Amino acid sequence: SSGINAEYGGKGDEGALKKLEEEVGDLRSIVESNIVRVLLGSGAEAETHQCYRICAGDSGKGKTIWEDKGRGKLRTIVDMSGCGFTAPPIITTAVTGDGYQDLFIGQSAPFSLKKDSFTINMLGFASTQFHRGGCGGPGTLSAKQAMERNWHVKYVAVGHTCSDPES
Numbered sequence: 191s192s193g194i195n196a197e198y199g200g201k202g203d204e205g206a207l208k209k210l211e212e213e214v215g216d217l218r219s220i221v222e223s224n225i226v227r228v229l230l231g232s233g234a235e236a237e238t239h240q241c242y243r244i245c246a247g248d249s250g251k252g253k254t255i256w257e258d259k260g261r262g263k264l265r266t267i268v269d270m271s272g273c274g275f276t277a278p279p280i281i282t283t284a285v286t287g288d289g290y291q292d293l294f295i296g297q298s299a300p301f302s303l304k305k306d307s308f309t310i311n312m313l314g315f316a317s318t319q320f321h322r323g324g325c326g327g328p329g330t331l332s333a334k335q336a337m338e339r340n341w342h343v344k345y346v347a348v349g350h351t352c353s354d355p356e357s
Contacts, residue, residue, distance in 0.1 A: 268307060280349065
């Protein structure tokens, strides 16, 4: 009791207890404001649950393996097993690199979403007025060219991490 009293201004047991309660309330407020809120459906009430987590990642600049899938389509599979999700998460993606990745369709549309991975299919060059105006563009790229340009996938995912996705 004397240690608590000294730490909290020597106000006696009642004063120390009041100060402690205020600090606990402040900490509870901080924790509650940092809980992930997930909306499951249009107009749904936000679910706030300790089992939802945010995980952000990157497939790795200079480390992402792209595959040619024919007719200008490129594919990479992104491993996110380190996130520890127990069900497929809600995810947003972007492809970044050293050129032309912004001209391709598919970078923000993950396929085959699983609890530990997803696929990005780049479906070819999106012709725009900017490019038709003489700024050029690659038309299609090979997987080798995508890797030479260091294309990689960045993502942010919100998912369930408890053993029972319904809990």
